[in-house]
Amino acid sequence: MTISIDDLQTDDTRAAASVDRTIRLITTGAGSGESCSPELAKGPWEFDAGPAGYGPGSSMGDVIPTGSPRQGALPESYRTAPAEELHRRIRTAKATLGDRAVVLGHFYQRDEVIEHADFVGDSFQLANAALTRPDAEAIVFCGVHFMAETADLLSTPEQAVILPNLAAGCSMADMADESSVEECWEQLAEVYGDLAATDAEGRVPVIPVTYMNSSAALKGFVGRHGGIVCTSSNAKTVLEWAFERGQRVLFFPDQHLGRNTAKAMGVPLEQMPMWNPRRPLGGNTAGELDDARVILWHGFCSVHRRFTVDQIAQARIDHPGVQVIVHPECPMPVVDAADAAGSTDFIVKAIQAAPAGSTFAIGTEINLVQRLAAEYPQHTIFCLDPVVCPCSTMYRIHPGYLAWVLEELVAGRVVNRITVADEVAEPARVALERMLAAKPPAAATQPSVPQPSNAGA
């Protein structure tokens, strides 16, 4: 579900609920609570100039790959302008551009950026929302790098997709790079033999499945190798599609989404080995890989990894009757201890459908949780994690960058354009099209998860 910005609450309500404002109050001692880093109160441009890193927030402990895009220096007037001036400049630039530009805001983006978005949603919803604006010359994607790549895959060649801060990557997506996955594929061929050969049921040894939260290069990889893309909403349907065509699945980059989804489908944990790209055979024996039904890449989201079973227990003590809903990127014990797990869209719809007076503890990114709390005052809604810790890379997009890219467009200059090369885009679109065509099997004919034909061999 993509939310039109008109559906959101007033500016005043939104500003009061802002994570950015909460962090500033905590940092100055004017507010209670705790944030995961005092550096969150700084301007993101202070980190653009330093060593390559994700910046303060949930992902800061992860390792950013060499070669990741670097943001050039943001001009001083955008770094020093008061917040109100930046908002005024953004509004003026948007009014000047009119239909020539569309601004997309991811659910996890800070409210000070969301208030200028024409559409708000998750990555795939936003890429599709952009399709409704074919006349827009520029798609300004206030999200992270892989999302801008997906928008470029789905938009027309004439449209420029712009990421306001090039340092807005995704630590999870960066955990699976193309060369590591190619290396994994070669090692799997040594174990399974010809990866294109089919068994008596027409299934190849392994089907690669990549989460939407991955680079376009990996979407292209799965497209070239008979694989498919999934989202957190359709992961079960996509795994069913893959099991009809393969004896097993190689799932990357998020081990937790893969494990939680496959477990719910009845795949035993002992048939879900982890693939550590730094170890031979991913740290497995050939026998373990033979028996595998889902091979899980050693990747995770640093935001969703923060949620714990202890937090759920505390929420149940503090709020008897609370409904705990977590995102499937959370670790399996957290998903098991929650009342429900589902995509961002699932969480939003559950809150919308609840009777007034409901209490929700939510295990997903804090910007969305605080926005939902402000948008649905008839409920009590809070984040499972008491520490305020936004996604580092989403937080790299600040109104200063949005004002800069929009004013550059007004001046006739396209900056920070994200372009996927044709040789990558073609197979990546194939993988996305397979996902769109994948349908849940009819109940009567729904297959069980198959065993690999050489299981136990």
Ligand code: SF4
């Ligand atoms: S919330 Fe997690 S998966 Fe999403 S952009 Fe941030 S690090 Fe990546």
